[in-house]
Amino acid sequence: MWEIIQKGGIVMYPILLCSILSVAIFLERLWTLRESKIIPKKFIKEVEEFIRMKKYNEAIALCSTSNSSIARIIYAGLKKVGAPKDEIKEAITEQGKQEAIELERFLTTLGTIAGVSPLLGLLGTVTGMIKTFNVLAISKQLGDPGMLSAGISEALITTAAGLIVAIPSFIFYKYFSSKVDKLVIRMEGISIKFVELIK
Secondary structure: OHHHHHHOOOOHHHHHHHHHHHHHHHHHHHHHOOHHHHOOHHHHHHHHHHHHOOOHHHHHHHHHHOOOHHHHHHHHHHOOOOOOHHHHHHHHHHHHHHHHHHHOOOHHHHHHHHHHHHHHHHHHHHHHHHHHHHHHHHOOOOOOHHHOHHHHHHHHHHHHHHHHHHHHHHHHHHHHHHHHHHHHHHHHHHHHHHHHHHO
């Protein structure tokens, strides 16, 4: 593995860094964007019961103890109990926007990695071919394939490495973007329901 990285030249190091970042973001988002963590069913059921019974202090206390996005959204609405419906809705909407931003964290970086990795691979291809032509320019033994192999090897390795990093990164990006959209839509639906309950 290390020999392949060395044969790929200096461009392989940023490609390797991109691959490490991509895997780290994938694992972090996989853990963070669990539906059971963002919209826990048990919490929804319990807080709904409190609100229906107009036990707002208990509902606020429950929201305070839950480290979920939907809890923070409902908490924002509960703090406005007694205020006009529009004010409650605005508080919930603002908190919802903040939670959506948090859910999208690192996705831009993942998308950037998906776009940059093949370009790094292309850069490696160019540097490898430059090395090859430099060998051709100074060599009198044009027929010796061993003298050309280093540059050609660098070009092929970096191209392959760039694509190997870019393709999964792009898939991760699309998957998590879709998941965030679905979670946001679900939270919006739940929030609308709770606005009606609170008012």
